[in-house]
Amino acid sequence: MAESPFEMVNGDEAPARQRPVLLHDQYLIYPDSPLGDLDSLSAKAYAAEDRRDLGSKLFALICTPGLPPRERCMSILRGEKLPGLLPLVDRGAVDWPPLGQHCMAVIYERPLGGRLVSLIASGEIQVNEYDIQSRIIEPLAQALLSLDTRNIRHRSIRPKNLFFMDDEKEELVLGDFMTAPAGFDQPIVFETIERGMASPGGRGEGEASEDLYALGVTLVFLIQGANPVSNLNDDGLFKSKIEQGSYATLCGKTRIPMALLEPLRGMLSDDPEARWDLHKLEHWIDGKRQSPIQKKPAVKSDIPFSFAGVEHNTPRTLARSFTLSRAEAAKTIKEGNLAMWLRRGIGDTNKADAVETTVEAAKSRQNSALASDEFIVAKISIILDPDGPIRYKGLSFMPDAYGPALAVELLRRSDVQVAAEIIAREIPAIWFAYQSGGNESAKHEKSFRQLHGFLKIHDPGYGIERCLYEFNPSLPCQSPLVIQDYIVNIEDLLPALDKAANRVDTKLKPLDRHLVAFIASRFEEDIYSHLKALASPEEETNLIGMLNLLALMQWHLKTDSLYGLCSWVGGLLGPAINTYFNRTTRHEIEQEIPSLVRQGSLTEIFNLIESAEKRKQDKDGYAAATAEFAAAEGEIKAVEEGQLSQAESAIQSGQQAAAMTSVIIAMIVISILLINEIW
Template sequence: MSEAGQNEHTIIGGRYRMIPGVRLEEFDRPHVEAFGAEDLREKDRPLIALVARRGRPVRDDWLRVVRRLDQPGLLRTIEGGVIDPGDGKGRRFAVILERPLGGRVIDWLKTDGQNRDDLELSRLLLRPLIAALKALHDARMAHRAIALDNLYFADLARTRIALGDCLCGPPGEGQPIAFESVERAAALPAGRGEGGPREDFFALGALFAAALARRVPGLESADAAADLMRRRLDRGSYVALTDRARFGTDVGGLLRGLLSDNAEERWGYEEVRAWLDGRRSIGAMHSTRPQAARSFIFKGIEHTNAMSLATALAENWREALRIVIDEKLDGWVARAIGDERRGNMITQAIAAGRVDAGPGGDATLARVLAALDPEGPLRLRHVAVMKDGLGPLIAVAFLDDDRDTRQAMAEILMEGLPMIGLSLVDPNDQTKRRLAQSEMADFMRLRGFVAEPMMGFGLERVLYDLNPTLPCLSPLVADAYPQSVADLLMALDHRARGAGRGTAPVDRHIAAFIATKLSISYAGALRGVVVGGDGEASERLAQLNLLSLAQETQPQVRVPMLARWLVQRLGPVVQSYNGKTTREWMEKELERVAPLGSLNALRAIVDNPERREADNRGMANAQALHAQLSFGIRRLNETRAARRLEAQHFGRQVAAMLGYMILLGVLAALTLGDV
């Protein structure tokens, strides 16, 4: 790629340029690569470009919110957009931020930060960060990327601490499990979900605890992370994350409030600000999840809360269903936990489902676990996902071509697992009840999408419905990163240059993307578009119809190459007409209008109901005339045969008579001769 071309494709917002040749690896994070950047108007302005790695969904729907914020506790997000870094991996999302001149806080903590006491660290870290979080939360957004490796000194003097980017990846995916609330830490990283202020303040508490200890627990290995998770489930996050840490009572009270596993009791902005202002209250002593009156023993380990047991059962999927049935889990929930509604729901799930191995048994166990731990992730085989994490995890499953996860996600929706926890909300809390009913309606709609097999629906439709800014993932256009119908049409027009007649311009992703953007929410609206009769002609006409429908919403977009691609594939449609004159006219008209780039014009030629009716009527008339002529010919042939038989009969009679007369004549001559 030439320098000019590279410049053109690496400019964001018409003003800021990402510099592909300047890698800043010290600012890389999971799924994010850092590069140099420049302001084309202010060349000396210190900037950095963060580029999302290919294959990860991003949170670009929040770009406008973040860009408006000017908070000391946040690195300023200047601009964002889609660029092509020129590495051959296609277009990707990138953001331009102010460059943190003082480096990462985690590096400072290991050197100069060793001499700071707990209260000094709390003032340095917490004051700017809680103000930044409040600004985000007031805008109804959670940061969800609060970690020591995403915390920087914005200035060279290292007086201002600021959080880094939160857009270039799924919420919570890059977090160590120590920085996620216990429910979300139990989910797959990409399925941890958007969360809200409570999740951000938990991460803030974990960050402060890690800063005090100068280490992040659970990062040493996968076994260390699993052990940390077990201790959190057993003893609570506060105890597990501050184990062996030495700090004063005041700081302990702050951490107890922030690291509470009871989200309702967890501290937020007001409590932390009060603490920083000297009103040193102490977080709730009972900061763990509700404990059972007696433990449930599974594989020799005592479990005293529902989430601990649900996690252990999910980790031992094949033997869990037998244990659930044999050990009377429903009775334990009803009596030891004291929740009869949940116990009854578990009883009903077991009674209504299959209890053997295989998909039927998997669904039963999944419903049991959803009722056992309604605040935790939805679990099915290897998948654990929060309800608000379904969209990102489905996106990752498609991007990674992970068919097992896609199948599990489809089953989660088809089995109605999200509705189980929602049905267990307190019926006396009207606000929660209304919220649950709204969410249930949304999940019912998604289940309807999955259940519909036609193009435009299925899990692909759920993908684009839950990820509204995700580009179309069709292999035909993925490198172009199309995020709108106009982008998609132009990407297909470009793709048409190298497409052969054997390549279809519409697949399940393109159909679902268009259906989502056009807000087509029920199959009937598309049935006449993407489903025609049987055969090749109907399939190709359906592809034209769908793309034409998309172009009707973007009349300014002309796609001559795509039109030509479609014309090359419309042969079977043209041949489905009966009249030779009609076919010849259509072929000439298609060639004439293709350069205009109007798909509706193509559609008007080959899918005109009046022309089709006239063609059918002409065919019917021709068939009737043919039948009439055939009948006439048959009658004529039959008449000729009858006349031939009559002539033969008459001829024989005449011949006989002539023969008789000749015979008489001969006899008469002989007689007269004798006389």
């Protein structure tokens, strides 16, 4: 199960009574009225009401800051009432007092009947084999079919996320799934083998079959009235699922009703190709018998491979164990016994050859990052388990979930170095090389090539920050300058910087790497030239590029006056103003900036600093002065070297004599005047 990061940022609720928070001038959310029975694992629930419809029963979930919600799903489902789904009313950022910053608030209709597992525990509801189809399977299948037509996966199906909408407890619905990345809140037992091995943020949306697998596990829990694998830790659960199969692991020690054997075998198949899809489930509900699932046995060796005190009979369990003990794994891999076991025990010469090739390649480039123990273990884990996630230095993710995995790394560790290394070392390319292909795989492979292109450029607007925002469109800007304002839309950025001018050190520039990457990702205009200017080592060029970009945004986005931001930027423009040669021009610009700051127009400030006419006049004036100075200097040099003609020399001597005579006469006159004053 994913550890909720909400606890890391939430802290204790403030004891003082707090005013309700208003969303979209319509919904009131009450920080003093938590609803613990409606909490999700990554979002806290609070009472809410609609000021325009006081009779409606609502509640709000406050998302964990920094954890990207599923905005695409929310934009599609907002205001829709679909059978089997908790109705989403609205969502938006609010200034949330308990956390002292803006957060995403998601408003749902309140399930009046309560949570299913709580009702079962209290004895108020009983689920038996005779009504489980009509009461549980059919409404949830209808919900999944509605989501599938919208290309949405739920990815949060489990007994604790089932609610009754009505007091009569007849209308069962699936609960929230949009306040965290897909699969983030799921306990491992509800995840397929490959996605369960990924980090919580790296599980991804997958296909509808992932939801059907979770539904199958949910049914087993409800039939048995408990967790059938509560005695297994994560290692034991994966080992059993891989070697025995999910169905045998979950259902092997209990009686399953005959009527449910067929759908459970179909939904819990570990072969994605054989696992039931929604249409097969729909046909079963309609009474149409499906072809029996042929269990595909796991590839096992009669001779176990011993590693870290555990004996492994399958390459998949060994791959997972390697990635959990990487230093020991690298040593084991280099010893050569692994290739021998794959060849003799598993009978897979392709895997054995690939392992030997990897080890030999590492030996030939000893000092390369591609010969490091971490890289070797990552590559070998892909060779052993090509269906599993990409795994490197403790971070694991499915290819469709790199973006959320990167965001979670930033939230939990404040460090994305490992995620960046994965792209720099091109580890995803290794994973794709071992796949069978297909349109979906090709799409993800193209995305990783784009990421690699961003990462190779170290200028502002690129790097790992650009990767973060390109692959997390719902993630707010993480710059310390605006992080508390929850800025997701580019239209809200300049007003947030304008407000930040009143609380930050204005000696800092209003654009850092996060802000520039956020702009490059979300602003639709071509800003390539602006990014080049921001990358300049010359301070004046950098400042003009910054002003130019901000001015372009204000003009293009039609943003209102920005008095604070203009004052902030104006105070930094000294080096840019000093690029003018003419002191009078510099003084005039300095005098005029305060009046433009009072207008709140970055565009006007830019036009003042970068006036084409002013620049031309300054350039021409400088050229003329330079030429005049050069001419005078040339004459002086010519005199010193005796290069002037006789006539020119005579004229110059006469001029010098006249000047000396004038000076002497002036001195005599001044002396006479002084004597007269004294006497």
